[in-house]
Amino acid sequence: MTTLKELAKLLNISVSTVSKALNDSHEISATTKRRVNELAEKLNYKPNRIAQQLKSNTTKTIGVILPTVTNPFFAEVLHGIETNATKNKYDIIVCLSDESLTKEQRSLELLSNGSVDGFIIAVARESQVLEQTAHINTVINNKIPVLMFDRVVNEITCDKVVVDDFQSVFEATEYLIKTEQRKHILLVSNIEELSVGKLRIKGYQKSIEDANLKSNVLKLSKVDDVEKHIYNYLQDNPETDAIVSIDHITGIIAINMAKKTGKNIPKDISVIGFGYEHTQLLSSPKISIVHQKAYEIGEMSVKLLIDNLKSEDHKVKTIVVPSELKLGESTK
Amino acid sequence: MTTLKELAKLLNISVSTVSKALNDSHEISATTKRRVNELAEKLNYKPNRIAQQLKSNTTKTIGVILPTVTNPFFAEVLHGIETNATKNKYDIIVCLSDESLTKEQRSLELLSNGSVDGFIIAVARESQVLEQTAHINTVINNKIPVLMFDRVVNEITCDKVVVDDFQSVFEATEYLIKTEQRKHILLVSNIEELSVGKLRIKGYQKSIEDANLKSNVLKLSKVDDVEKHIYNYLQDNPETDAIVSIDHITGIIAINMAKKTGKNIPKDISVIGFGYEHTQLLSSPKISIVHQKAYEIGEMSVKLLIDNLKSEDHKVKTIVVPSELKLGESTK
DNA sequence: TTGTAAGCGTTATCAA
DNA sequence: TTGATAACGCTTACAA
Numbered sequence: 001m002t003t004l005k006e007l008a009k010l011l012n013i014s015v016s017t018v019s020k021a022l023n024d025s026h027e028i029s030a031t032t033k034r035r036v037n038e039l040a041e042k043l044n045y046k047p048n049r050i051a052q053q054l055k056s057n058t059t060k061t062i063g064v065i066l067p068t069v070t071n072p073f074f075a076e077v078l079h080g081i082e083t084n085a086t087k088n089k090y091d092i093i094v095c096l097s098d099e100s101l102t103k104e105q106r107s108l109e110l111l112s113n114g115s116v117d118g119f120i121i122a123v124a125r126e127s128q129v130l131e132q133t134a135h136i137n138t139v140i141n142n143k144i145p146v147l148m149f150d151r152v153v154n155e156i157t158c159d160k161v162v163v164d165d166f167q168s169v170f171e172a173t174e175y176l177i178k179t180e181q182r183k184h185i186l187l188v189s190n191i192e193e194l195s196v197g198k199l200r201i202k203g204y205q206k207s208i209e210d211a212n213l214k215s216n217v218l219k220l221s222k223v224d225d226v227e228k229h230i231y232n233y234l235q236d237n238p239e240t241d242a243i244v245s246i247d248h249i250t251g252i253i254a255i256n257m258a259k260k261t262g263k264n265i266p267k268d269i270s271v272i273g274f275g276y277e278h279t280q281l282l283s284s285p286k287i288s289i290v291h292q293k294a295y296e297i298g299e300m301s302v303k304l305l306i307d308n309l310k311s312e313d314h315k316v317k318t319i320v321v322p323s324e325l326k327l328g329e330s331t332k
Numbered sequence: 333m334t335t336l337k338e339l340a341k342l343l344n345i346s347v348s349t350v351s352k353a354l355n356d357s358h359e360i361s362a363t364t365k366r367r368v369n370e371l372a373e374k375l376n377y378k379p380n381r382i383a384q385q386l387k388s389n390t391t392k393t394i395g396v397i398l399p400t401v402t403n404p405f406f407a408e409v410l411h412g413i414e415t416n417a418t419k420n421k422y423d424i425i426v427c428l429s430d431e432s433l434t435k436e437q438r439s440l441e442l443l444s445n446g447s448v449d450g451f452i453i454a455v456a457r458e459s460q461v462l463e464q465t466a467h468i469n470t471v472i473n474n475k476i477p478v479l480m481f482d483r484v485v486n487e488i489t490c491d492k493v494v495v496d497d498f499q500s501v502f503e504a505t506e507y508l509i510k511t512e513q514r515k516h517i518l519l520v521s522n523i524e525e526l527s528v529g530k531l532r533i534k535g536y537q538k539s540i541e542d543a544n545l546k547s548n549v550l551k552l553s554k555v556d557d558v559e560k561h562i563y564n565y566l567q568d569n570p571e572t573d574a575i576v577s578i579d580h581i582t583g584i585i586a587i588n589m590a591k592k593t594g595k596n597i598p599k600d601i602s603v604i605g606f607g608y609e610h611t612q613l614l615s616s617p618k619i620s621i622v623h624q625k626a627y628e629i630g631e632m633s634v635k636l637l638i639d640n641l642k643s644e645d646h647k648v649k650t651i652v653v654p655s656e657l658k659l660g661e662s663t664k
Numbered sequence: 665t666t667g668t669a670a671g672c673g674t675t676a677t678c679a680a
Numbered sequence: 681t682t683g684a685t686a687a688c689g690c691t692t693a694c695a696a
Contacts, residue, residue, distance in 0.1 A: 001446060001474070003673060014683045019675065029681060044474075046445040050391065051673035053382045054688050061425075069414075070407045070609060078401055082428045086439075091447065093393075094426045096414045107418075113378040114333065114689090115423065142333070142376075227616065249613055256616030277402060281581055282614050284559065284588030335689060346667045351691060361665060383689035386672050446673090668695070673688105680683075 002045040011035060022047070061091045062305065063116035065107050067099045067124050067151070072248060072276045073294050074122065077149065080298020081120060088306055090117075099125040105135045112138075117309050118145035120301050123153060128195055145314075147305040149297055151195055159308060160318040161301045165196045168290045168323040169203035172272045173244055175325065177211045180270055180332050182242035185213065188230060188250040192219040200246040216240075220250060231257040245273040252283045255330060271330040285329030292323050334377040343367060354379070393423045394637060395448035397439050399431045399456050399483070404580060404608045405626050406454065409481065412630020413452060420638055422449075431457040437467045444470075449641050450477035452633050455485060461525055477646075479637040481629055483527055491640060492650040493633045497528045500622045500655040501535035504604045505576055507657065509543045512602055512664050514574035517545065520562060520582040524551040532578040548572075552582060563589040577605040584615045587662060603662040617661030624655050 004022075008015045013032065021028045021036035022045075039045075053059045062085055066074045078094070085092050093116060095107035104124045111119070119139060127133055133153045140146050140158060149161040176182040187204045191197035201217060208215045216237070223229050230253055234240055243258070245251030251273020258269045265271060265285055273279070275289035300319050308314040336354075340347045345364065353360045353368035354377075371377075385391045394417055398406050410426070417424050425448060427439035436456045443451070451471060459465055465485045472478050472490060481493040508514040519536045523529035533549060540547045548569070555561050562585055566572055575590070577583030583605020590601045597603060597617055605611070607621035632651050640646040 005673075015673090016675080016684075017682055019673095020682090023675085027681065032681085048386075048446045048673050050382060050385045050446050051688090052675085054380075054386050054672090054690090055674045055676090057688070059382065069401060069410055070404060072402060072404070072407075075402045075404075075407050078426075079428060082401075082426060083430075086427070091425050091427075091443075093423050094410075094414060095418070095423075096411060098415075103418075111423075114380045114382050226613070227618075249610065252614050253616075260616060278581065281558070282584050284585075284592060336691095337689075347690085348668075348692075349666055351689095352666090355691085359665065364665085380689050383672090384691085386674090386688090387690050387692095389672070666696080668693105670691105670693085672690090675687085677686085678684090680681105 001048065002040075002043045003048065007036065007039055007043070007045060011039060057114075059091075059115065059117050060089060061093055061116045062302070063095065063107075063111040063119045064092045065095045065097060065104060065119060065121040067097050067122055069094075069096060072279070073150075073292060076276050076294035077122075077298040077301075080295035081302055082298075083295075084299045084302035088302065090302070090306065097124040097127075101126040101130060101132055108135050108139055112142060112144060116144075118147070118305050120147050120149065120305055122149050122151045125151075125194060128153070129193060145305060145308040147301050147308070149301050157316055159304045159316055161297050161304065162318065162320055163196065163292050163297065164320050164322050165199035166203040166206075168292075168325075169200040169244065169246060170207045171203075172290050172325055173204050173207035174210075176242040176244070176270055176272065176331075177207065177213070180242065182270060183213060184216070184237070184239045185242040185244060186216045186218060186233065186237070186240050186254075187244045187246065188218045188220060188254055189246045190220045190223075190226070190250055191247050192217075192221055197246060204244055204246075226250065227253055227257060230254055231260060234258060234261045234263070240269060242270040243272075245271070248274050248276065248279055251275070251287055251289070252279070255283045255285075255287060265330050266332045270332060272325075273330075275326075280326070280328050283330070288328040288331040289326050290323050291326040293321050297321050333380065334372075334375045335380065339368065339371055339375070339377060343371060389446075391423075391447065391449050392421060393425055393448045394634070395427065395439075395443040395451045396424045397427045397429060397436060397451060397453040399429050399454055401426075401428060404610070405482075405624060408608050408626035409454075409630040409633075412627035413634055414630075415627075416631045416634035420634065422634070422638065429456040429459075433458040433462060433464055440467050440471055444474060444476060448476075450479070450637050452479050452481065452637055454481050454483045457483075457526060460485070460527055477637060477640045479633050479640070481633045489648060491636045491648055493629050493636065494650065494652055495528065495624055495629065496652050496654050497531035498535040498538075500624075500657075501532040501576065501578060502539045503535075504622050504657055505536045505539035506542075508574045508576070508602055508604065508663075509539065509545070512574065514602060515545060516548070516569070516571045517574040517576060518548045518550060518565065518569070518572050518586075519576045519578065520550045520552060520586055521578045522552045522555075522558070522582055523579050524549075524553055529578060536576055536578075558582065559585055559589060562586055563592060566590060566593045566595070572601060574602040575604070577603070580606050580608065580611055583607070583619055583621070584611070587615045587617070587619060597662050598664045602664060604657075605662075607658075612658070612660050615662070620660040620663040621658050622655050623658040625653050629653050 097104035429436035
């Protein structure tokens with residue numbers, strides 16, 4: 001790789017002149033600027049990023065720590081983060097915790113050595129269940145800005161970007177009750193132990209209570225044969241006339257199982273699930289979903305973090321990104 | 333952040349002594365090592381990564397350039413890359429080309445300034461269709477190692493990790509013909525313009541030819557209503573007794589549509605699709621899939637690239653990661 | 665066993 | 681308008 005020194009030697013001028021010329025400093029004459037730029041172009045000179053980082057003590061890099069990326073929600077958030085980071089000339093270093101507390105701790109620790117200017121993180125399932133989050137506070141105490149999204153820790157004070165978990169499921173359930181006159185609404189879930197899962201279930205329950213209906217929650221996160229479990233429930237409870245799923249899998253399974261019991265969707269049973277870009281393609285009839293704006297969550301996260309990095313007097317904020325009920329064909 | 337200089341001053345010794353002590357150099361006495369380590373521990377000293385990178389002229393960072401991460405194949409590959417990179421003490425900087433040539437060029441260009449030691453890349457759809465890949469050769473000519481996976485460019489000489497696209501579909505089709513005696517096998521695809529798509533289609537065609545059957549290919553990448561398209565085909569061709577999908581979407585849609593035409597799966601029609609971890613959950617009956625070992629592809633890619641980075645006399649290799657036919661319930 | 669000094673590639677200050 | 685020099689934080693000959 002070509003360096004300033006090499007350019008300087010070839011042109012018989014000093015390194016600092018070359019540097020200034022390339023940075024279009026007003027101190028430098030037009031002619032030398034031209035000479036320098038021509039040679040730089042010719043030799044395909046690129047300022048060494050690492051040297052700049054050392055000098056400026058900033059990396060223009062964000063550490064992104066995700067529980068997983070095979071869950072389409074986090075994949076789409078990552079998409080939003082990457083696009084917006086790039087737009088702002090930031091790189092992202094991605095670490096996956098695989099839902100493990102230890103891996104999350106290690107990643108934060110490893111990157112807290114000047115590798116990144118700040119972090120965007122959704123905490124691991126394990127960290128959340130065990131309520132172990134001291135490592136995140138350590139980072140914050142070291143003056144490295146942290147932004148948490150989706151899976152947040154209430155006890156930690158930092159910027160947050162969250163989904164309207166309670167509200168969106170509340171409204172989805174209300175839709176089934178008020179617009180569709182459904183009376184026997186089942187909730188299915190494979191994320192009931194996560195903070196977001198709990199909030200969503202509460203949204204469902206509030207709506208059910210308000211209408212004086214009976215709450216029916218099928219918790220499946222530890223169940224082996226989810227299909228069978230749902231199928232059996234529907235067999236045993238043939239009065240079921242609507243299903244709400246709070247994740248991106250069990251809604252589709254519910255549709256398949258309801259059809260298997262001979263029910264027509266949406267005539268006999270309405271189904272609303274959670275989902276993202278392609279989810280609706282994967283069921284027939286196309287599933288109605290609470291569409292989490294995952295891309296926007298990533299986008300907002302980057303914006304808020306960069307604002308924190310740049311402004312002196314940044315004040316901590318929590319942004320709620322509203323979801324959208326996207327009706328497909330599994331509702332009337 | 334604590335620096336060597338600060339430690340040195342507090343201990344009244346020189347910076348180099350501190351550095352050596354922390355690196356457990358045999359030059360240093362046990363007592364000073366202890367003193368240094370204690371203070372370092374106390375002040376939570378971490379060697380500045382950027383300074384080390386500048387000094388050593390290596391970043392221990394891999395640039396990973398993916399077309400997208402919402403496609404579960406690439407998500408799973410990323411998972412494999414991240415896990416294995418971390419295991420080898422490498423970080424990854426992730427860029428998404430969004431299937432765009434320009435973005436791919438920009439990312440490569442931007443990271444070719446010392447930010448990374450090497451690249452892992454799957455080329456964008458656009459780059460592949462337009463056959464524009466000079467930017468990749470530019471990087472290689474700059475002596476930055478590149479590894480390509482899945483979507484590879486034959487004309488470029490570098491390490492490659494690929495799937496057995498031809499062979500896996502050849503065998504899947506053969507299974508339907510020989511084991512299940514199917515005679516009217518439809519291929520559905522939404523990736524027919526990609527190199528991998530073409531190979532897979534060829535695998536199907538070879539198998540069909542060998543058995544003297546008729547080839548039926550439904551190309552859907554530019555079709556709006558995929559469901560309807562498949563449904564109509566099945567209505568018009570009721571003799572169809574098997575379907576092969578070469579992507580992770582259209583197989584599931586095919587199952588749903590076949591059921592809609594009143595066919596029983598797998599009695600009347602067998603279906604084999606492509607898929608990954610969760611794919612089988614999303615259809616009923618559970619779809620049989622060609623399971624691409626995406627995680628392993630990521631794993632192998634990292635191994636091969638790091639080998640290239642470390643060894644002097646690395647010779648270019650292409651590794652084929654075999655897929656596995658994972659029978660579900662959509663075949664007999 | 666410890667310390668001095670040079671150097672990685674930049675940028676910035678100050679002097680010429 | 682240009683150049684010499686120091687500095688960012690670290691490692692490593694080499695000198696003491």
